[in-house]
Ligand SMILES: Nc1ncnc2c1ncn2[C@@H]1O[C@H](COP(=O)(O)OP(=O)(O)OP(=O)(O)O)[C@@H](O)[C@H]1O
């Protein structure tokens with residue numbers, strides 16, 4: 001067979017193979033077990049000859065005694081070999097799945113923000129579930145085909161040759177025809193396989209959105225719309241699968257027809273050979289048995305390309321993720337402690353789609369002081385603070401922490417100095433305690449945890465829960481109120497106790513009374529650390545050491561609350577609007 005193989009396809013398979021090679025011992029067991037299976041099955045067929053000729057035709061009593069025992073022995077051996085094959089291949093397959101899954105997951109943890117935010121979640125999830133299974137299935141099937149099926153076919157050919165070489169010739173003519181069919185039918189598979197994987201991802205996506213957005217679906221009557229969305233993607237999935245099934249079963253059917261014709265030839269020639277006295281009934285039966293035994297393996301060999309292509313399509317999409325570059329982490333500077341002086345120098349930034357989000361932003365925050373950033377929605381406040389922990393890198397300009405450019409810090413060290421309460425609270429489906437002491441905060445003492453929970457007024461609502469801090473918060477914290485989630489996020493940030501604290505609308509979900517109380521706790525905390533505060537409610541930023549007003553990505557004003565009011569420009573406008581809103585809202 002000289003089928004032209006795409007070199008990239010070979011590369012993918014070579015690379016997949018690397019996940020198998022560490023399991024040499026188990027692999028050897030598998031190969032031995034598979035080879036034994038092939039030999040044992042052939043022994044079984046070979047035993048048919050004495051069974052017929054000695055037992056049934058010649059009525060040899062000796063043979064009638066040992067033959068049944070031999071059959072039992074062969075079946076026991078086959079059972080053992082079959083078990084060893086399944087168990088060892090299964091072991092290898094599951095190991096391949098685990099290592100791939102872990103590698104992809106590890107990559108998810110280090111991918112740049114931009115990549116994560118622009119990728120749909122469905123295909124990412126289906127890689128972790130569907131694709132890794134496909135790869136493992138493909139790898140173990142291919143190994144089975146290459147070892148067991150190949151050997152079975154070889155052994156069958158050997159037995160057929162032994163029984164009647166002339167009869168074998170009539171069968172052998174068919175082999176090249178079958179080989180040709182392999183090449184013709186194999187081409188379609190890869191296309192279908194990758195399309196199936198894409199559609200699995202789409203199904204996951206729609207399902208995930210419906211489940212997490214179920215309230216919106218219900219109140220806005222989105223059921224029909226979502227059902228249609230699912231039907232569309234599911235139809236796509238079904239169609240691709242059907243195409244795959246069709247081309248695969250067509251392959252099977254064609255092989256069977258070719259085999260049937262072969263069998264007709266065998267029966268014809270067998271008659272001639274038998275009448276010439278060259279072939280005993282037992283010899284014929286054994287020959288026929290060997291041919292039948294060869295059929296299944298040959299069929300799988302016909303389909304090896306499909307099996308291979310499925311693995312390659314799945315492997316390709318996994319490797320595409322694994323090969324994505326990590327966040328740039330080329331800095332080596334590490335600081336045991338930073339004072340927390342922050343400086344933005346002529347920052348220019350866009351999210352990569354061209355639109356300028358920040359233009360010429362320069363500001364300094366002295367260590368231990370607070371800076372408030374105010375401005376209209378969409379003016380770039382969250383973007384600005386996300387540059388400090390390097391969720392994104394600036395297009396031009398420089399950000400310094402304690403006078404050292406943030407790129408020069410090792411990424412984990414830089415982030416260790418910064419604590420964050422983000423605008424969209426993220427909680428994990430775990431206990432309140434574990435959400436507070438998340439990640440490296442796990443190492444903090446229980447006293448620290450309780451103190452942070454107290455300061456963030458988490459204990460206020462926790463004490464009413466039967467399970468207290470051990471209460472599970474549900475997916476994304478859905479079992480808690482918005483304000484409760486926010487308090488946990490604040491508690492987590494307090495527990496981190498980092499020299500730089502970023503509060504992006506940290507108290508926006510709280511009522512005025514709760515906000516004021518938490519504000520007190522935060523103010524106490526802000527005394528000895530650098531704080532960047534973003535808030536729409538200007539009452540929460542009044543006491544900041546400095547306030548900057550951001551407008552369409554530019555700083556248009558900066559100063560203290562009093563200075564800015566006196567200036568009677570942007571900030572004063574915002575303040576006046578809010579004051580009027582509040583007084584008209586409450587009165
Ligand atoms: N991850 C992102 N990818 C691409 N564009 C983004 C991303 N996040 C924000 N933007 C865009 O950047 C601009 C500024 O967004 P940003 O979140 O910084 O505003 P903001 O001042 O924090 O607004 P708000 O007060 O509503 O929170 C917006 O026009 C928004 O569309």
Ligand SMILES: [Mg+2]
Nearest residue numbers: 381382383423
């Ligand atoms: Mg924001």
